[in-house]
Amino acid sequence: MRSLRYSVSHLALGIVCAVLCLFTVASRAAEPAPVLKLTLHDTVQPVSAGYIVRGLAEANRRSAAAVLISLGTPGGLLSSTRVIVQAIEHSPVPVIIYVSPAGSRAGSAGFFLLEAADVAAMAPGTNAGAAHPIVEGRKLDPILKQKIENDALAFLRSYVSRRGHNQQAAEDAVQNSKSYSDEEALKLNLIDAAAPDDAALLRSLDGRQIHRFDGSIQTLHLAGAPIVLFPPSLRERLLGRLANPDLAVLVLVLGALLIYLEFNVPGTIVPGAVGTLLVLLALFGLNLLPIHHTAIFLLLAAVSMFVLEANFTSHGALALAGTLCLIAGLLTLVDGPIPEQRVHLSTAVAAGVGFGSISFLLAWIALRARRSKVLTGPEAMIGATAIVQRHFDDRAEPGFQVEIRGELWNARCFSPGASLPQPGSVVQVRAVDGLVLLVDSKMVSSPS
Known part of the structure; x- marks a missing residue:
């Protein structure tokens, strides 16, 4: 009887756990896929390109509904621009590039990125364009300049027409460095939407069908999608x-x-x-x-x-x-x-x-x-004055003891044959011979 009760208890516990697991799975399934938000408010260079590529890979791993890139850049390197454009074109997750907030711009290389997005959008008070290529800030000969310009135009045409944008207006931004406000860009069909903020943009895009770069058509499901920030790593910063x-x-x-x-x-x-x-x-x-x-x-x-x-x-x-x-x-x-x-x-x-x-x-x-004069060691005493203390009468060579700077030193006359100065007299150091001072017996006014 007791074993039967234990079996029933274990069975009931298992049923409860299974029901909880089903509720958890169901609640997760009911949650809308997130929108991963990246921020590119810097020049376009290898670091920012690596950040965007990493963000697109992370969005694919999380099965995100879309990637939202907040863009504000004066431009940058064409090589890094190509890396980002290629990553956008091959991204399984739709990419929305949004020039924001107000006052931002998508200049030069930023215009290439804006036109490459699955959805191009701008906030009020922003501008895009002025995309004429400049190579390393130097003046070029006409032939090389024309080659670079033609290459940039071909690069832009390769995806602008696939996005359904105005190809002629896009080429004017490259050839003639034209720049467009958000209203002009929307009117000329250079962008797909204009919105004051992220939430309004996602609401306006919910249910919209977009043409992917591979030719497929995909419907955006962005209603209620949470926006998840994806900041740069410490290394990237x-x-x-x-x-x-x-x-x-x-x-x-x-x-x-x-x-x-x-x-x-x-x-x-x-x-x-x-x-x-x-x-x-x-x-x-x-x-x-x-x-x-x-x-x-x-x-x-x-x-x-x-x-x-x-x-x-x-x-x-x-x-x-x-x-x-x-x-x-x-x-x-x-x-x-x-x-x-x-x-x-x-x-x-x-x-x-x-x-x-x-x-x-x-x-x-x-x-x-x-x-400068030597300030340490015996040589520093040359030129200083001393006071004679006593004579050495018990030595073969005449000598005496002097006090200089609070120390007692052995001394002898600098000039051979000179008479010894009397104790208490003041003498001047002329040279140093080992530990013996050579002094001039000529009297001076005061000791140092």
Whole structure:
């Protein structure tokens, strides 16, 4: 009888557990798929491209209803733009690119990204366009310029027509650098929707059929879908900051300055270690940017001149030349296609003048130390005065004892054959012979 009760109890417990599991599965099934939100409010470069690619992969893993990318960028590298566009075209999850919030723009490379999305949208007070390609900020010959422009146009045409957008207006943004407000873009069929915020955008897109890049038609189910934020990782945030040319060169100069201090004041260790770390971090960031290699030789020349200034007397000429080379090298080091991906003049001048001033100050201190009088050891007593205390009558060589700076020293006359000064008289140290002071028996006014 007791065993029967135990069996019934176990059976009842199993039924309860099964019912709870069914309720849990049913509730999860009833929950709408989330919308994964990514934020790209930076220049388009390898770090931001890696973040977008990782976010699209995460959305696919979570079976998200869509990916919402909040876009606000002045542009960036065409190579990174191609990476993001390719990831969008091959994403199993629909991608919505939304230029937001108000005041944001999708300039240059950002316009290419906007047109590549499954759904392109803009918030009020935003603009997009001005997408004419610029290669590393340099002037090009007409033939090469035409080739680059044609390549960018072909790249844009390859997906604009598939998205059902206005191909001619899109090409005008590239050929003629035209820029469009949100109202103009919607009227010209460059975007699919306009909305004041994320929630309003998702409500307006719920139930809409979109044409995917592979030609398939998919219906968006976004009603009640929770928006889940997908922020950049710590590594991406750090590298993203270092991909800022101004910050990268400032970190580089600060690290180089600390290493320079270590060489001038050896043994401190900390400046050298911290400086090496900062230089490595700066190199990580600069590695993500287009570098003008001629500028590297200017930086090496600047370093050489600062080192020479610390070892040779040039009255600041080498430091001045090194400062000018450093400013020129920093100013041309990063050769990006947009102003946001180049080193600003104010940053280069501030870093160059700061480094040059500190280097000149260190060189001046070192020169002053080399020229200054010895302040320690027996040699520091030369020129000082002493008071004769007593004679040594028991020695073969005439000598006496003097008091100098609170110490008793053995002394003898500097001039051979000179008469010994009397105790209490004041003498002046002329030389040092081991532990014996050679003094002039000529009387002076007062002791030192």
